[in-house]
Amino acid sequence: MTMALDTHRPPTESRSLLQQSMTVVWRNLLHIRRMPEMLLDVTIQPVMFVLLFAYVFGGSIDPPGDVSYKEFLLPGIMAQTMVFSSAIVAMGLTNDLQKGIVDRLKSLPISRSSVLIGRSISSLIHSSIGIVVMGLTGLAVGWRIRDGVLNAALAYLVLLLFGFSMIWLGIWVGSLMRSVEAVQGFMFTVMFPLTFVANTFAPTEGMPWWLRFVAEWNPVTALTASLRELWGNDGGLEPTASAEWPLHHPVIASIAWSIIFTAIFAPLALAAFKRRSQD
Amino acid sequence: MTRGLAVEAIDLVKRFDETVAVDGVSFSIPAGSVLGLLGPNGAGKTTTVRMLTTLSVPTSGTGRVAGHDILQEPEAVRRSMGLTGQAATVDELLTGRENIRLIGRLYGLPMTYLRERADRLLEHFALTEAADRMAKTYSGGMRRRLDLAVSLVAAPPVLFLDEPTTGLDPRSRAELWEVLKRLVADGTTLLLTTQYLEEADHLADQIVVIDKGKVIASGTPMQLKDQAGKASVVVTVSYAEDLDKAADLLRSAAPEVYVDRTSRRLTAQASGLSDMTRIAGVFADSRIAVDDLGLQRPSLDDVFLHLTGHRAEADDNAADQARPEEVLR
Numbered sequence: 001m002t003m004a005l006d007t008h009r010p011p012t013e014s015r016s017l018l019q020q021s022m023t024v025v026w027r028n029l030l031h032i033r034r035m036p037e038m039l040l041d042v043t044i045q046p047v048m049f050v051l052l053f054a055y056v057f058g059g060s061i062d063p064p065g066d067v068s069y070k071e072f073l074l075p076g077i078m079a080q081t082m083v084f085s086s087a088i089v090a091m092g093l094t095n096d097l098q099k100g101i102v103d104r105l106k107s108l109p110i111s112r113s114s115v116l117i118g119r120s121i122s123s124l125i126h127s128s129i130g131i132v133v134m135g136l137t138g139l140a141v142g143w144r145i146r147d148g149v150l151n152a153a154l155a156y157l158v159l160l161l162f163g164f165s166m167i168w169l170g171i172w173v174g175s176l177m178r179s180v181e182a183v184q185g186f187m188f189t190v191m192f193p194l195t196f197v198a199n200t201f202a203p204t205e206g207m208p209w210w211l212r213f214v215a216e217w218n219p220v221t222a223l224t225a226s227l228r229e230l231w232g233n234d235g236g237l238e239p240t241a242s243a244e245w246p247l248h249h250p251v252i253a254s255i256a257w258s259i260i261f262t263a264i265f266a267p268l269a270l271a272a273f274k275r276r277s278q279d
Numbered sequence: 280m281t282r283g284l285a286v287e288a289i290d291l292v293k294r295f296d297e298t299v300a301v302d303g304v305s306f307s308i309p310a311g312s313v314l315g316l317l318g319p320n321g322a323g324k325t326t327t328v329r330m331l332t333t334l335s336v337p338t339s340g341t342g343r344v345a346g347h348d349i350l351q352e353p354e355a356v357r358r359s360m361g362l363t364g365q366a367a368t369v370d371e372l373l374t375g376r377e378n379i380r381l382i383g384r385l386y387g388l389p390m391t392y393l394r395e396r397a398d399r400l401l402e403h404f405a406l407t408e409a410a411d412r413m414a415k416t417y418s419g420g421m422r423r424r425l426d427l428a429v430s431l432v433a434a435p436p437v438l439f440l441d442e443p444t445t446g447l448d449p450r451s452r453a454e455l456w457e458v459l460k461r462l463v464a465d466g467t468t469l470l471l472t473t474q475y476l477e478e479a480d481h482l483a484d485q486i487v488v489i490d491k492g493k494v495i496a497s498g499t500p501m502q503l504k505d506q507a508g509k510a511s512v513v514v515t516v517s518y519a520e521d522l523d524k525a526a527d528l529l530r531s532a533a534p535e536v537y538v539d540r541t542s543r544r545l546t547a548q549a550s551g552l553s554d555m556t557r558i559a560g561v562f563a564d565s566r567i568a569v570d571d572l573g574l575q576r577p578s579l580d581d582v583f584l585h586l587t588g589h590r591a592e593a594d595d596n597a598a599d600q601a602r603p604e605e606v607l608r
Contacts, residue, residue, distance in 0.1 A: 010392055012386060013388075024385075027373065030372065099368065101370060103334055103368065105385070107361075107362040108357055108385045278334075
């Protein structure tokens, strides 16, 4: 601590919003590298779900059409993993807000939205790691893509689009909550019914009429159904005539839900984040 | 910009719902000098810093940093300042080096420059050995140093430090003071908030005292001390039986004398060094054995009490014990 420090202003280069966001992504991904257990929620946990459902409940649930339960289940778990990405965003953001990291970033000459964009991109990467792990687990237990490369790619796109809309929900919740524990409590209370009262783990036909109505209008159902359709995991069956509209047009419904969610949650999220980080 | 001013706060007000956190704060800092923003917890120090560093939007009023208006040109303000927040806001999961690089990259520093700059900063703050360890393994003092290093990565001409030494042990605090003094010697303008009167006294060229969101006094440490009262000469006699004789002797030399029997200490008002040498002479001529004789200036603690009617620290008991003897007529 003896030598003098250079106090001459260094040269600076102007960086684009994307470059700034990617620096934030780099930092967030370093977190995952330092704490690989952060990935448990998108790796071990869903794999456990696959195994539990496939082998414990699988015997007593009979999916419609000529398709094994494991094949029926996989798209459901993929959808669930993507829905939970909102919790990942929310926890990461609350943590950064609480620890003053957001303040530090905001005191820099960067575009403030790079904090949120960086957070969103790294969360999508986080969830995508889960999707890859799920896919491999699925392949191991007998899940297959049966409807061509194009439809399969479309399925992944629909999944990512939905994940994108969920990220706004995460930013909103993350900006409102004061601690990571609160986020966890809130998100799990909301996410479990949302992903279970749906066609994710069991067909909706067997539910009482009122629950079936709720489940079939649940956005997660549309997402799961569109994945099943595009990956060819639906046994080639048309939904029963009594099913609600989203089950008859799952891909359109999923895209519509994603757009609606983004339209609702993005302004709420931006306003809450601004309010939270301006006082 | 008023020439030569690095920071200006112009009638800053911040209202949260019903409470007024900052209520019309104004001050200015000449370039290259240190301003200490002094006040107890909840006085509005942090809120003032947050407004000046563009983290919080003032309800009314404005400010300038390096000549840039905080409302009109927040981006230019951020480009010319560094901020070290109240809690050391380093990223615990990143190494020291990565923390510096992260912020340097966001400033837009070229990678080759940044590599060298990071090495320099780590060396300067005695963190070279710990450079590639995660910051969560750092001690409190190391975290503060890293936090400061990160704030300095783009060599900002103005540095804001919000309670930089809160929670540090005395040694780490002294080390940090040295670092700050060198920064100022190199031309950096510093605004630091502190609850420690000693810290403001030690580092600041100019002190602004705020309480309940308002500026209640400002000036050099010396001016503030003068406001709180005159200096006094304190004499400690060796034997208790000499106390009365010593008191009489002292009264012949100074107008107000106070006797504290338990500590065998006599306090007399004095206007300065000449009074002290005169009193020292009187005692040297007498046969009274003296343990100690010295000049005592009022501390900033006294200043704070004088200005606000309450102590700067929350702990009333400790404050009472530290209270010097009242002058007795």
